[in-house]
Every structure is written in structure tokens, then in C-alpha cells.
Amino acid sequence: MPAKGTVSSSRAPASGFSVVLPSGLDLGGVPVLGACRVEVPGGRVTALLGPSGSGKSTLLRLVAGLLRMQGAVVAEDGAPLAGRIAWMAQQDLLVPWRDALGNVTLGAHLRGEKPDEARARALLDQVGLSAPDARKTPAQLSGGMRQRVALARTLMEDRPVVLMDEPFSAVDAPTRHRLQELAARLLAGRTVLLVTHDPLEALRLADRILVLTGSPAVPVEVPVPEGAPPRPARDAALLDAQAALLERLAEAA
């Protein structure tokens, strides 16, 4: 029985996957990613960093199966990834005519299932939306609130593979800090690919960090500090690593 106010999640075995691009990736004739092979280990958080326009979101869309490229993404267990993915895009992608609660339960609504409203409400509460706000439509919410609804929807989907594109970019620093801890807890045991441009976020949350470097970009692995995520933000080793990573990103740009 989960404690009051928390949301438990079923622990489906999360498969890892790899992205294989033997000749890179072109979008409309423009090379976006160089030839590479990205391993995303199962049940772990992999962070993907890089300057704007380096192809982070493209890689995420490729994994989500939105680019219609056959054979580029291979799951470790051999089964197709489709249907096992929760995707949180850079835009909040809330449906404007459904209220916050309706957006969190969108997946169940489309599958024709009866939505678990209690779980949806608990999730909205955990991302910091009050009960009256849960009944507001996206246009009535601030940008940060919309992003938190999108986060709640992604967590609501309860999928073994979670793809997130800058999930906390629109919220203020203290809220971001708390949401990172919440996400780390709720996403434990899942295969997470997290796109971010915040080195601190990557260092706190990720088991593995990849930096997209060069043009066309290829992912390069960088070391992460000791200890399991979420790592405390005041840790000296983490702050050192943040400075190093920041310099590395500045070079990559």
C-alpha cells in the first residue's frame, strides 16, 4: 500500500535499447547526426546534452518512432519499442480544450479505458498543482504550470521507456529542484533518455551522460560523479563536474 499522497508505479521490467546510425542522420538533406551508436542501458537514466540545434530532440524523436526510420532503434529484448514509450516533448503539448486533469488522463481516454482519476489527482498534487488548478484549461495556466501538467501526464502513462525533452526548462529553480527529485523517484527502474541543456540537471539525475559534439554531432560519453541519482546539488564533486561539463559544452558549441 503506498503512503498517502504518493504515487506508486508498477515496475515493468525496463528494456534498454540502442540507436544505430551507421551513416548518420539527414533531415531534408541537412546532416543532423554523424555516424554513431548510442547505447541506452535498461532501467537507467541517460542524459543527452548539447548546444541548441545539435540534434538532441531529433535523436529523441527517432527513438519515439516519429521519424519513420526502420531498424535504427533496437530494443535489447528484441521486441519493438512502440507502445512502451512515454514521450514528453519540448512543447508542453497539452490539448487546449481539456482541463489539466483531462490532459493527464488523455492516454487512458484515447485507449477507451476508465481513467484512474485518483492517481491523476495525486500526480498533479505532487507536481504542485492545486485542486482548483487541476480544473483549469491550459490557456488559464502559466507556462511553468503547463509544463508540470505535461510532466504529470508523462508519469501517469507508467511506461518502461520514458523520453523527456527539457522537462523542467520552464519552471523556476527551486521548483525545478523539487521536480527533479520527484521525477528521479517516480522514474526509478525505467529506461529514461533525458534531453537537457542544464549540466547540473544531467549530473544530478543521470547514470550516464552523453554530450553531442561536433558537426554533424556525435554523442561522446563523459564521466558522472559517484553515487546513485538523485545526487545532492551541494556535493563538491558534483559541482566540480558541473564546471568541467560546462566548459566541455562551451567547446562543443
Next chain:
Amino acid sequence: MGVSVSANEVADAPQEARERTILGLTGEGWARILAPLAIGIIALGLWEWAVRVNEIPPYILPGPIEVGRTLIRDWHTLQVSLWITLQITFAALFVAAALGLALAVLFAQSRVIELSLFPYAVILQVTPIVAIAPLIIIWVDDIRIALLICAWIVAFFPILSNTTLGLNSADHNLQDLFRLYRASRWQVLMRLRLPTAMPYFLGGLKISGGLALIGAIVAEFVAGTGGRASGLAYRILEAGYNLQIPRMFAALVLVSATGIAIFLAMTLVSHLALRHWHESAMKERK
């Protein structure tokens, strides 16, 4: 663990400004009603004054008081005609809305269908209704149906074109999300594309409401010259032939009032349907 809302986001939340209200309307609300009303009254007063001072006979230009008197005196005849025109207008608007929506949904299914049929919708739109109305009235035996077809031709295109645009305006990222949620084509249409198209459809309806009335009036004029109709346009023609100019003006006033009423009704429908979520209908956030 809960995350409390930070202070600056609370400040972002829309704060209902408590303005002073008089009889349920704010000062600005009253100004919006009273200012145009004052202009109208002044214009009517000047008109009446000009007619009296220059002793213009009513068969050249009747004053507004004379027009009002005729409107009351001839109300019985005019009301029958008004009812006929209203029936044709709303029947045409309804058919235009239903067919426009259905055809737009068909267009949304395939680019090929849209490309092959849309030019014909444009041809229908750009052909002057005055030119083809006589043909339609000759071809179709039932005069009501003939008038309805004319009004429909005029009212149809804005709804079709707006709804088609709306159906194609669904956010591509949102369509991707629906695909990841394994939504069927039908679900994407019903749950995403049609709701997205709703404001566009309502915008088209607002234009077509007025156009349906104009189409009905134009068709009645054409039919009226053959003595085969009895709507408001026919009354205007008839009054013109008999030099009953005040009556002509009275019928004209009814046509304008009907047009304004249709526009207001469509605006209200649009507001009620969109007020909770669409930017166009929401109160400005302070």
C-alpha cells in the same frame, strides 16, 4: 512529497479585477453600448431635421419617424415576408454548415480529394449569384428550393474553406503524441482535428450567416422580378414599383436588423463554445 507553488507563479494566476459596476456593467461596458447608440440617434435626428427643413416629399426620402410609422402600420404584411426570408436564410445556412463541414472532413482524409475538388468549390464561390440565380429559378420548379440553393451557394464557401484550414491546423507535435498513444485515425479526427477546427468553423459560420441572408435577398430580387416570391426583397421591389418609398425603407430596416441579429447570434454561439479554452474568446489576463 508535494511541490508547493512558488510565489511568482501565484502572482501569474489571473486576478479578477473588481471594477465598479453600474447595473451589472462596467463603465467601459456602458460606453460600448451608449456611444454607438448616441451616434445613431444623432444621425437619425439630423435625417429627420433635413427632411423637414427641406420639405422633401416622402416618395423621395421619408424621415425616420415616417419609416417607423410604416413599419408598425405594415407590420402584418412585412412580418409574413420576414418569416419567409428567415426560413430561407436559416435553411441555407444549415445546409451550408452541414455540407461544408462534411466536405471539409472528406478533404482532410486525403490530399488528392482536396486538390481535385477544391477548385470547383472556388468556381462556385466566384460565380456571381445574380448571374446564375435566373437559371436556377428556371430549372428548379419549387421556388423555395431555388432560393435556398442560391443562398446556399453564397454561404457555403467560407464554411468549407475555414473548416478545411482548421482541420489542417492541428499541431503536428500533438498529432505525434496521439500517434504515440496509439490513437486511431478516427480518434485523431474526432479528438484532435475536429476540436482544433472548431474556432475556424465558427468563424466561417459568422461570415456565412450574413452571406446566407444576402444570398436569399439577391435570389428573391431575381425571382421577384418574375413575380414568383414573397420575401422581404420582393416587398422592397413591390414598394418601389408602387412608389411606396416609406414601406421600401421599412423592409430595408428589417433586412438590416435581421443581418445584425444573425451576426450577434453567431457571435454568441462562438463565444459560448470557445470561452473556456480558445484565446479568441477568453478574458484578457491581467
